[in-house]
Every structure is written in C-alpha cells, then in structure tokens.
Amino acid sequence: MKPRLAVHKFSSCDGCQLSLLNLGATLPLVAELVDIVHFAEAGPVAEDARVDIALVEGSVSTPAEEARIRAIRDNSTTLVAIGACAVSGGLQALRNLADADDWKHAIYARADQIDTLATATPVAEHVRVDFEIWGCPVNSRQVVGALRDLLSGVSPKPSREKVCTTCKQLGLPCVTVARGEPCLGPVTNDGCGALCPALGRGCYGCYGPAGTLNTDALARQMSALGLDGRSIARRFAQINSHAPEFSAAAGARKDG
Numbered sequence: 001m002k003p004r005l006a007v008h009k010f011s012s013c014d015g016c017q018l019s020l021l022n023l024g025a026t027l028p029l030v031a032e033l034v035d036i037v038h039f040a041e042a043g044p045v046a047e048d049a050r051v052d053i054a055l056v057e058g059s060v061s062t063p064a065e066e067a068r069i070r071a072i073r074d075n076s077t078t079l080v081a082i083g084a085c086a087v088s089g090g091l092q093a094l095r096n097l098a099d100a101d102d103w104k105h106a107i108y109a110r111a112d113q114i115d116t117l118a119t120a121t122p123v124a125e126h127v128r129v130d131f132e133i134w135g136c137p138v139n140s141r142q143v144v145g146a147l148r149d150l151l152s153g154v155s156p157k158p159s160r161e162k163v164c165t166t167c168k169q170l171g172l173p174c175v176t177v178a179r180g181e182p183c184l185g186p187v188t189n190d191g192c193g194a195l196c197p198a199l200g201r202g203c204y205g206c207y208g209p210a211g212t213l214n215t216d217a218l219a220r221q222m223s224a225l226g227l228d229g230r231s232i233a234r235r236f237a238q239i240n241s242h243a244p245e246f247s248a249a250a251g252a253r254k255d256g
Contacts, residue, residue: 003052006038010058015137016083073127084136089242134208187213215249
C-alpha cells in the first residue's frame with residue numbers, strides 16, 4: 001500500500017500548487033510513489049483524510065484556518081510547509097506591519113463581513129512543522145526531492161546555496177556592480193536558478209534568508225546606491241517579512 005499524500009491550501013495565491021502541477025510528465029511519477037488523496041487544485045478532495053504526508057501552502061489568516069491547520073496536523077504523520085506564505089507569512093504578512101482593521105475598512109464596503117485574524121502568520125506558529133521548503137513560488141524539484149527523502153526515511157536537507165553563488169556559477173554579471181541594482185542575492189537562498197539576476201533584475205529574496213548572512217553590510221551597500229532607510233526596509237520585508245532575519249533588518253531601518 002502506497003503512502004498517502006494530501007496537499008492543502010490556506011491563504012495564498014495558489015502559486016506553489018501550480019508549481020507542482022507544472023511538473024508535467026514528472027507529476028504522474030509522483031503519483032506512482034504516493035496515493036494523492038487530497039489535492040483540490042488537481043481534482044481529489046478528502047480534506048479530513050488521514051495521511052502520511054501533508055503539504056501545506058499558505059499562511060494562517062482566518063479563525064477557520066486556525067482550526068483547520070490543527071485538524072490537518074492531527075491527521076498527518078509528517079507535515080511539510082511549502083512556500084513563503086506557509087513558511088514566513090508571505091506577502092500578506094505585510095499587513096502585520098499595520099492595523100488590519102484599518103485596511104479592511106479602507107478596502108471593503110462591508111468590512112463587518114470580513115472574518116480575518118489581525119495577523120497572517122506561518123504554519124509553524126500554530127502547529128508543529130516537520131520540514132519547511134521556502135520559495136515564492138516553491139521550487140517543484142525541491143518538493144519532489146523532499147518527498148523522495150521522506151519516503152526513503154531520510155531527513156530532507158534544505159538548500160543553502162546563496163543566489164550570489166549561483167550567479168557566479170552561471171557566469172552572470174553582478175547586477176549591483178554592473179547596473180547599480182539593489183539585490184538581496186547576498187543574503188538569500190537560491191531556489192530559482194538566479195532567475196531575476198539573469199534578467200538584469202535584483203533578487204527579491206523569494207527563497208528566504210540564507211544560513212549565513214550579513215544584512216547590515218548589504219543595507220550599507222543599498223544606502224550607497226541611493227536608497228533611504230524606508231526603501232531598504234521594504235526590500236527586506238517584501239516577500240518574507242516574517243522571517244526573523246529579514247524582519248529584524250527591516251525593523252532597524254523602517255524609520256530611516
């Protein structure tokens with residue numbers, strides 16, 4: 001009997017689930033390894049099923065999601081948070097830096113009908129998470145690799161290569177040196193193959209803080225490029241604002 005897998009969505013854009021669907025010919029190979037019992041985006045729906053592995057996309061942003069993530073944890077042997085929203089709150093965690101109630105009244109005609117928490121938080125702030133895979137969206141190959149490791153009884157190892165390292169391996173010119181572009185590559189894990197630098201854009205930090213990093217030095221470099229404190233803070237807080245390293249770097253400069 002094959003291990004049972006569920007893919008759950010919380011507050012998110014569905015990008016990480018789409019990354020899995022975009023595996024193309026590799027997706028049926030995943031189905032040969034596991035019995036996919038719940039993956040609403042792909043078809044099967046059995047949200048309350050007991051499974052060996054649960055992949056969770058999205059942040060916890062509503063009271064209903066608080067209850068649902070606890071139920072999923074109870075029904076799962078192994079729970080894996082996938083993507084920036086599940087791991088660090090994602091873009092919607094930017095609301096944690098302001099008053100969520102003010103935003104509701106500014107955006108919705110009937111704010112009283114919006115049932116939401118004051119904050120959008122990572123899955124790990126609510127239940128035990130066995131493994132996290134960063135990314136916005138997640139790298140589908142990393143997810144498949146982690147699944148293979150788990151099914152083999154091996155603890156998955158997170159990627160620790162920085163975006164800067166990948167740029168050097170690919171022979172890409174440094175966008176900061178060559179173009180004066182602010183770039184989070186020196187403090188960010190690679191998972192995209194240095195996609196933005198390859199297109200002449202600075203890294204946005206999609207794959208979260210690297211294992212070793214110096215945000216102070218990078219902030220000084222950004223300041224030398226002409227960015228003020230608030231602009232630097234926005235760079236660090238944009239996608240993974242709830243990651244402690246990026247949160248601290250943003251907080252230290254938000255009033256500058």
